[in-house]
Amino acid sequence: MSGSPRHFTTQLAVIGSGIAGFAASIFAINRKIVTAQVGNTGAVAYTTGYLDLIGKLGGTTDPVTDPWQALTRLRETEPKHPLCRVAADDIQRAFTEFTDFLGTCGLAYSSPGACNITALTPVGTLKQTLCVPATMAAGPRALAANAPCVIVDFKGLKGFSGAEVVANLRDRWPQLTTQRIVFPGMDRGEVYPEVMARALEVPATREKLAVALNDVAGSAEVIGLPAILGMHRPDHVLAELERLTGREIFEIPTMPPSVPGIRLRELFQQVLPQRGVTLIPQQRVTALSFADDGATLALSDSYGPIRVHAQAVILATGRFLSGGLEAHPAGIREHLLDLPVTQPADRSDWYRERYTDPRGHPIHRAGIEVDDSFRPLTREGRRHHERLFAAGVILAHQDWIRGRSGAGIAIATAFRAVTEAEHFLLS
Numbered sequence: 001m002s003g004s005p006r007h008f009t010t011q012l013a014v015i016g017s018g019i020a021g022f023a024a025s026i027f028a029i030n031r032k033i034v035t036a037q038v039g040n041t042g043a044v045a046y047t048t049g050y051l052d053l054i055g056k057l058g059g060t061t062d063p064v065t066d067p068w069q070a071l072t073r074l075r076e077t078e079p080k081h082p083l084c085r086v087a088a089d090d091i092q093r094a095f096t097e098f099t100d101f102l103g104t105c106g107l108a109y110s111s112p113g114a115c116n117i118t119a120l121t122p123v124g125t126l127k128q129t130l131c132v133p134a135t136m137a138a139g140p141r142a143l144a145a146n147a148p149c150v151i152v153d154f155k156g157l158k159g160f161s162g163a164e165v166v167a168n169l170r171d172r173w174p175q176l177t178t179q180r181i182v183f184p185g186m187d188r189g190e191v192y193p194e195v196m197a198r199a200l201e202v203p204a205t206r207e208k209l210a211v212a213l214n215d216v217a218g219s220a221e222v223i224g225l226p227a228i229l230g231m232h233r234p235d236h237v238l239a240e241l242e243r244l245t246g247r248e249i250f251e252i253p254t255m256p257p258s259v260p261g262i263r264l265r266e267l268f269q270q271v272l273p274q275r276g277v278t279l280i281p282q283q284r285v286t287a288l289s290f291a292d293d294g295a296t297l298a299l300s301d302s303y304g305p306i307r308v309h310a311q312a313v314i315l316a317t318g319r320f321l322s323g324g325l326e327a328h329p330a331g332i333r334e335h336l337l338d339l340p341v342t343q344p345a346d347r348s349d350w351y352r353e354r355y356t357d358p359r360g361h362p363i364h365r366a367g368i369e370v371d372d373s374f375r376p377l378t379r380e381g382r383r384h385h386e387r388l389f390a391a392g393v394i395l396a397h398q399d400w401i402r403g404r405s406g407a408g409i410a411i412a413t414a415f416r417a418v419t420e421a422e423h424f425l426l427s
């Protein structure tokens with residue numbers, strides 16, 4: 001193993017490979033910014049594939065049907081929320097640019113509309129989201145129309161039950177029924193969504209599945225399946241299965257890590273290098289330093305040390321699950337630069353008494369502070385460095401889980417961080 005580091009030079013370095021990091025790289029590509037991205041495996045594989053903007057407003061349990069109106073309300077009630085630093089037009093542009101990019105890569109999404117879409121969760125409850133993958137779009141439509149529909153699940157598949165989906169939706173969707181079948185060639189033991197998805201990329205498997213689906217679908221015009229419609233060309237797999245069955249088909253996300261999340265991760269890892277991004281996946285940046293003429297990221301892979309020299313850096317390292325923030329007995333830390341973290345005064349204030357408290361838990365609003373140019377701030381309220389920007393759920397003053405706004409915060413703030421980084425690079 002060589003001891004001398006390999007060097008990469010780039011205009012922009014993105015740290016993190018969650019939705020914020022990948023969105024930042026996409027926005028940078030579209031602006032012809034030379035970009036390198038380093039990211040450890042993160043939460044992207046866990047996502048349902050839905051891109052939420054605002055699904056709930058703080059302290060309430062009512063679902064949000066108009067996220068743009070909710071944004072106006074959020075500006076009044078939570079002005080420090082990261083989404084409140086982004087103009088509604090920019091949020092719309094960011095979602096459109098992100099979903100258009102995915103569409104050109106064979107993973108079509110619905111466009112961000114005026115209203116949320118009422119979408120199905122893995123257990124048959126409902127959630128509000130802004131954009132859904134094209135493979136899932138027929139589900140909300142069939143629900144709204146109360147169309148005769150059969151949810152088909154598979155012998156040996158754990159974590160997805162058609163009976164559960166039907167039981168939870170019975171009042172809302174009386175025409176919904178369920179059937180269980182054997183997945184072609186997988187009639188023994190446990191079956192896994194990822195394996196089924198890859199198997200459905202083979203035409204012969206699709207043909208056999210179509211026959212099995214038609215055998216149980218009866219008069220249903222629409223078939224709902226767990227998310228298994230291929231890993232790399234889901235739109236094509238959907239179209240083929242619809243052609244073969246003569247019925248409309250949709251996917252429902254399964255429990256994480258689910259195929260739609262893995263699809264996104266694999267698509268980004270395949271497409272970004274083709275579009276010119278230097279992608280260093282599965283690695284963690286261990287040090288980040290700044291000098292007058294640029295920033296340096298330090299990391300190592302199995303061949304030895306790597307140094308990335310960049311003119312600007314976007315920090316998109318997420319929260320606790322991804323390791324951007326660390327919870328210690330003495331408090332919450334940002335792990336790479338030790339940026340100050342806005343957090344409850346004392347550890348005993350991290351959680352409220354009741355787990356299900358509708359106000360959520362203060363620890364879930366912890367994060368770093370940025371100014372209006374999305375540059376992280378020091379304890380004294382100054383910019384940490386002109387070259388440093390931040391995006392995603394590492395930002396303070398938002399509880400994305402409770403607000404159903406994970407992708408929205410990631411995409412919108414990545415858009416603004418890249419816009420600001422571009423201004424800096426051109427200045």
Ligand SMILES: Cc1cc2nc3c(=O)[nH]c(=O)nc-3n(C[C@H](O)[C@H](O)[C@H](O)COP(=O)(O)OP(=O)(O)OC[C@H]3O[C@@H](n4cnc5c(N)ncnc54)[C@H](O)[C@@H]3O)c2cc1C
Pocket residue numbers: 015016017018019020021038039040041042043044046047048049050051052053256283284285286316317318319321322323324336391392393394404405406407408410
């Ligand atoms: C179970 C689950 C379900 C979800 N479902 C939805 C959903 O239905 N709709 C929705 O909109 N959102 C959903 N999300 C949220 C979404 O997946 C993202 O977590 C969220 O958008 C935040 O993105 P992020 O990029 O800011 O952070 P993360 O996704 O947390 O990504 C941070 C990245 O930084 C990397 N990283 C951290 N430190 C370093 C380092 N030192 N060097 C290099 N890389 C580093 C991590 O490995 C990770 O790749 C879900 C998340 C989870 C966990």
